[in-house]
Amino acid sequence: MSDRATDPTSERAGDEKPRLKEYEGEGITVTFEPRRCLHAAECVHGLPEVFDLSRRPWVLPDAAEPARVAEVVRRCPSGALQYHHRPEDAVAEPPDSPTTVRRNPAGQLVVRGDLVVTGAYGDRHETRAMLCGCGASGNQPYCDHSGPCAEPEDDDVPEKR
Known part of the structure; x- marks a missing residue:
């Protein structure tokens, strides 16, 4: 699991390339792009045991079932949070259809x-x-x-x- 920054929601517009943080769990990996976060709080309200801004790391993917974590991540309207399951499963977030x-x-x-x-x-x-x-x-x-x-x-x- 990695959490390199002190503040998970800060990133300056002048940074060279968007920073993507990865929080690896046993059955699911959650990624976070701070610059895209618009603070809708769907994550912290949906699964406070997984998403807690007062702790470091602020995302603990193993604190809930992978299917539940995926469900809450999909509520993130900005797309700042994404997920994928274990690499050997090759299952990523399915897109909504129709667009x-x-x-x-x-x-x-x-x-x-x-x-x-x-x-x-x-x-x-x-x-x-x-x-x-x-x-x-x-x-x-x-x-x-x-x-x-x-x-x-x-x-x-x-x-x-």
């Missing part, structure tokens, strides 16, 4: 499916991503809350379609 794209009330594009996202570091195969809808992100094409989506959420804002 869906929706704009949330903050203007971000929530995309799920069999994706190829092209950014500063080339093409990346993804199953989930939160893409910038305003053009202000320093982590294009992913949202980083640096534009209008950083404003406090307003429950009265109608969802744009």
